[in-house]
Amino acid sequence: MNPVELIIKKKTGKELTQNELEYFINSYINNEIPEYQMSALLMSIYFKSMKIEEIQTLTKVYIESGKQITFPKSYKTVDKHSTGGVGDKISIMLAPIVAACGGKIPMISGRGLGHTGGTLDKLESIPGFRTDINDKEFKEIVEKVGFSIISQSEELVPADRRIYALRDVTGTVESLPLITASIMSKKIAEGAQNLVIDLKIGSGAFIKDIKTGKKLADLLIKTGEKFGQKVSVVFSNMNSPLGEYIGNALEIKETIEYLQGKELPDIDILTKTLATEMLLLSETASTKLEAMEMIEDAIETGKALKYFKDFITAQGGSEKVCDDVSLLPQARYTIPIISQRSGWINSIDSQQIGYALIEIDAGRKTLDSKLNYASGAFLPKKIGDKITINEEIGKVFCDDKNLGKMVADKIANCYLVSNKKVQKQNMILKILNKFSD
């Protein structure tokens, strides 16, 4: 086979066969096809897309590039994947809640890059916590605690890891076929038998409109089906940061407080919606009502917090942080964020808030950047809230006063107001799975 001919085939809109995709991807992984040819193929896929059968084949080739983790069928394992948002700590409260209800969650997660934080980074702000856990231990923790959250090992879907890194530097990230194969290969290889996807829609998200979201959802559901994985897609609003805190240790603090019963309306509705879908898909609950009762119970009785503690202990962390959040890394300074306008908030630029917080090392500029776990912000104001000029609308936590002030000013600028009352936005936009219309 000739790589140039395959590039031209895709470039002219033709379908690649299983043999052709296997040849191209495997030769790339074995360094027999150079990066410039893979990059040309990726850009051709971006422009010419792929048929669903091709996407399923690509996903298969990705999966078979490495090893796979399996769980007994009886586990009815279920995982959640989020397409990424600012302040998105939902996995960390969701997993113990679903586990407390009887679900089994094998979760392989990622680190933050760009304006969104990574679940692994947040967890690693807990003193002693480890995410580089081998398959055997991973399976044991899932069995014993009900869930485990670890980093992707070198052996799991290496094709996706290599190609994802190349997409990041060649402008080929926003391709629905490539996004689908990337998400689904990891979630199938990790052994999840059921999968709920939190598909963020909005200005701060990857997917800007619900029409594109529906197209992606359809590809995800059909690809899961091909591999015997049930998939449900929740479309959620990503027009403002989730919860009140952004920053690694601060989001762990917020998770603990939520599991202790603190009221956080946006987090609450999203967590419970996703948890309900997870319990239904994995047949842990048989009706929506039953699922919701199980979830309420897991939180109110402290059972979910208990599962969270066991999880922290199982992965080498100090569970004491759950009883005393001041044991988490603390920033030296607290800088107020002062509103520069009066009116009702009608938009919050989450992406710019995310980028601003990178300046104080709450997020990464490059893959090698060192994080400051204590850095971050408290941002309780939501779209529809009324704010007044010179009012304190939040705080920045940091170890450098001057940088912190600059960041506070930048964040203040991310709030745009209207002089008319603004409608509060719905968090959940739609839920799609193969049983939906």
Added chain:
Amino acid sequence: MNPVELIIKKKTGKELTQNELEYFINSYINNEIPEYQMSALLMSIYFKSMKIEEIQTLTKVYIESGKQITFPKSYKTVDKHSTGGVGDKISIMLAPIVAACGGKIPMISGRGLGHTGGTLDKLESIPGFRTDINDKEFKEIVEKVGFSIISQSEELVPADRRIYALRDVTGTVESLPLITASIMSKKIAEGAQNLVIDLKIGSGAFIKDIKTGKKLADLLIKTGEKFGQKVSVVFSNMNSPLGEYIGNALEIKETIEYLQGKELPDIDILTKTLATEMLLLSETASTKLEAMEMIEDAIETGKALKYFKDFITAQGGSEKVCDDVSLLPQARYTIPIISQRSGWINSIDSQQIGYALIEIDAGRKTLDSKLNYASGAFLPKKIGDKITINEEIGKVFCDDKNLGKMVADKIANCYLVSNKKVQKQNMILKILNKFSD
């Protein structure tokens, strides 16, 4: 500047500025931007094209990546570029004819790759002939003999050389903006003040239809104009090989015979059309009629052949080949090509003929392949000619009998016939320049 942002800018159909193109191309040449990012940009240009201003800027950046050759304005230098065809030896007869009429032709030419032969390879079949001539000597030969044909030095348009090689292996050759910048940068950097382009149209050519040809012609003319170069585009038919011979030494023999007065209708009309355009553009002739008379005279009086001899001598070759073509490399065997059908020829697959002849080393498989200058074929039959089954319709010249027979069979298969009379095709389809409608 960030290369990924520039790739995304082009990918989303936006225009790149001069600064951006300079940064991207120059960083690539200096190995600061990797090949996989250049490849992603090239594929984005293939899909999203470029505005004429962008193409002009790209051409400028290409030219400025190396040094430029200049000639006095009074020379009114004129060159010809062909988009490539099987048996295309036209440059070799055209240059001495135009020079004999008083034109100055600084011609930097290429080698063959794929199914088309290269002018340099053909010339190098003349014993002693050199094409690796430095700029100083090049200018001297143009001044003294009126024309010189040499190979592209390392210093001339290095950006195009690097990017052309990458396009070849990434499926990004067929992009009108990239084709335009590649042709025009070389033809401007070599010092041609006027340029005639032989744009081949047809099944065997790069450009399959006249609509795409017109688009390309428009880009070539406008880009030339930007740099003060007058461009005229001749659309010629490329549905059968040019002349009767294909093969390096065989095409030199054919050139000599044509300059001695042999009748070769397709070569004659194309050569004279291109020569007329060159004389008009360079203001060596003021009317078409005058140009045609000058050309006829140059051939009939033997003046053009004399110029060809002087050129061979100036570049180290043996001019005796012009008086005795048997001094050119001769193949050991002559294998007849036997027609497998009866009827009127209605199509000849020139591309497949070109590929078949690569088997006996008349052309190159890879850049490193060694040529056999003596190998080739005699193919006198044209579209519209009547042939009969078992008739000898041509010959293969080679040093390996068995390979030669295989090639003869392959070539015989490239002639398709009709049982009705087939119309002869026009060689010249259209001429376009800024003065045309």
